[in-house]
Amino acid sequence: MKIYIKLFLALMMLSGCNNWTKPDFTKQPTISDYKVGEKWVWKYKGVTTKGEVRSEGRDKREIVEVNGELLMTIGKDTIPVTEIVKPEVSKTPKYDWPLKVGKKWVYEENWTSQDGTTGNQQLNAEILSYKEEKVEAGTFMAYTIHYNGKITNSRGYNAVVDEVWLYAPKVKNFIKLTQKQDDFVYNEELVEYSNK
Template identity: 75%
Template sequence: MKSHILLFVALAMLVACNNATKSGITQQPTLADYKAGEKWVWKYKGVTTQGEVRSEGEDTRKIVSVEGALGMTIGNDTVPVADMVKPEESVTPKYDWPLEVGKKWKYEISWTSQDGTTGKQSQDAEILSFKEETVEAGTFMAYTIQYKGKITNSRGYSADADEVWLYAPAVKNFIKLTQTQDDFLYVEELIEYSKPK
């Protein structure tokens, strides 16, 4: 009898885990979710409606161990993973955790570029779906998150900015970004994801 109860509990836990995955509710990744050697590679391209290519290339990020602490390489910088996984205290965050289909929030950020230009992005965000999405790196369950609003800067630039981000919990990152700003289209897509065996 005891073995039947244990089997029932084990099956119930599997079903519960399966339902949690299918329900599409995702918590923010934690430090324990990252491993040294994990790697993401995206290709990107930005083109005007006239066909002028303004940006094109690849962006690689990797998890490295620096003096026993994990960091993510971003260009020439290494950002501590512990900082990346801290709960965002902003009332207008990029991702409003936990992620769930139908959730809506306001995303706002102010920034300063390397040349001293300041700017602001203000958008309404909504999670539209959680389903299989295929990119060059493979097929993943992903949230479709739509951001609609404006981007402005101190040089007088102002544009409507519509973005669609596909965020895949399995890779703890976005797998595709499509951004439209007036006459400019920018697409970034994950072409490789690997983790240590």
């Protein structure tokens, strides 16, 4: 009888752990998920197929509080966290919440750069998996989201785009990005995450 009780308890623990680590879906983070001092640091590098480095450096984001309001610093910019967690009202969003393996949608965005160049990207998106992924900042459960399509701009640029984003719910952000645009490859990886 003791063996059956031990076996039953072991199975209950395993099934409980499985449900905890592999949810059926992930909802969009809310403001209560962020706290002062939380910090992300990514390293990035963009290289042409000929080996020319076009961009390289680090990108840092941190949650700060000013007059009782949570803000995220991104370089020299500061954005209210309420803007980050605001549901995107779009039929073609970057992330189609809730996230779930097998989900497919179209992501489309029109943009204007600081120099006035306008552009458009239209990408098919699909969530391929949810599993442990290792990056320099650590090991996290993450969704693998594949985007592919095209990007154009007002200067005549037209390229096929293939991107893979690893989004980790624990850090409320992507932990790795690999992007290919014709003869250009861009990689970004989370190298530091702290949640004080």
